[in-house]
């Protein structure tokens with residue numbers, strides 16, 4: 001090494017040390033600021049204990065642990081005795097605003113310690129991309145969207161739940177469905193079937209895939225829709241009749257895939273059928289009722305889409321009760337309460353003006369949340385994905401499976 005190189009190395013090292021010291025100092029300042037603001041924020045929302053001591057009253061707040069390095073502003077804190085992470089979540093927005101953030105996420109660590117992640121902007125305003133790769137099997141985690149606290153919300157198709165999706169025209173129902181179907185199209189143990197009078201969600205986009213044969217589209221031949229639904233029920237009955245001993249539900253395989261029956265604009269199908277022939281409408285209603293009430297054990301899942309999930313528009317209140325997972329894109333306040341119950345009432349006015357792709361989700365065992373659905377690009381991108389990933393036909397059909 002020449003003398004010149006040696007001198008440069010020493011100067012560079014010194015510069016680096018100075019920069020490092022400055023970073024550490026800035027971090028200490030930030031940590032001290034945050035510690036003080038955290039204490040004030042917790043006191044402000046009442047997440048504190050007042051303790052009487054000889055000299056007066058002192059306030060005890062959740063202890064500030066330490067700042068964690070990383071791209072997000074994150075720190076740990078110790079809950080007070082009697083507190084739960086839920087208590088912090090209840091006040092998340094107020095706490096975050098006091099700390100100068102848009103929102104915050106609370107993640108349990110160990111014991112009474114939790115991690116607080118401060119969010120700089122509203123995760124619901126940013127587009128949520130769809131995972132680049134489709135699911136390898138039907139039990140994989142489907143991305144439903146991103147929640148307000150920035151976390152990913154997922155669902156497994158193998159969980160015993162039918163899906164209800166409502167929303168006004170242009171609120172994002174179809175785009176949400178494109179996202180789900182693009183994620184599922186390649187799974188060897190999933191079959192995407194159903195009825196779509198618009199012919200956009202199902203149908204042409206699936207040409208050349210194993211799914212296409214089990215889809216009824218358009219409004220020209222409504223009897224075809226009824227016949228397709230009858231075919232689904234026949235397969236469901238066959239599965240229930242031939243259930244292996246000591247089992248009360250079908251485990252999906254390549255030969256008995258999870259059947260996802262998509263019913264796009266279902267009230268529209270019923271209306272069209274009613275206008276043509278009342279008997280046809282009744283036939284469709286009773287078939288769908290059987291699918292939603294008996295299908296779960298036979299690995300059948302129904303994804304029903306409607307502008308408004310009114311009981312008489314979707315085949316009756318009993319049919320509506322069968323949907324465990326419920327999503328509402330932009331809807332009037334009364335529709336939100338109708339599908340999600342009184343818990344959602346306070347969100348009614350805000351949700352009536354929600355931007356496309358923002359939905360309210362409720363389901364068993366999960367908190368009711370607002371989310372932003374993934375966006376895979378335009379309709380062309382959906383067609384490209386299905387053409388690229390869609391499972392190819394194997395030559396087998398249901399008639400073969402049923403005979404087997």
Ligand SMILES: Nc1ncnc2c1ncn2[C@@H]1O[C@H](COP(=O)(O)OP(=O)(O)O)[C@@H](O)[C@H]1O
Pocket residue numbers: 127128167168169170171172173174175176329356357358372373374375
């Ligand atoms: N998750 C989303 N992210 C961004 N834009 C969206 C999203 N969902 C919908 N949009 C926009 O809204 C438009 C209407 O959505 P669409 O799904 O066709 O509505 P619906 O089926 O409820 O009538 C789309 O063309 C798209 O521009």
Ligand SMILES: [Mg+2]
Pocket residue numbers: 170173174
């Ligand atoms: Mg639509």
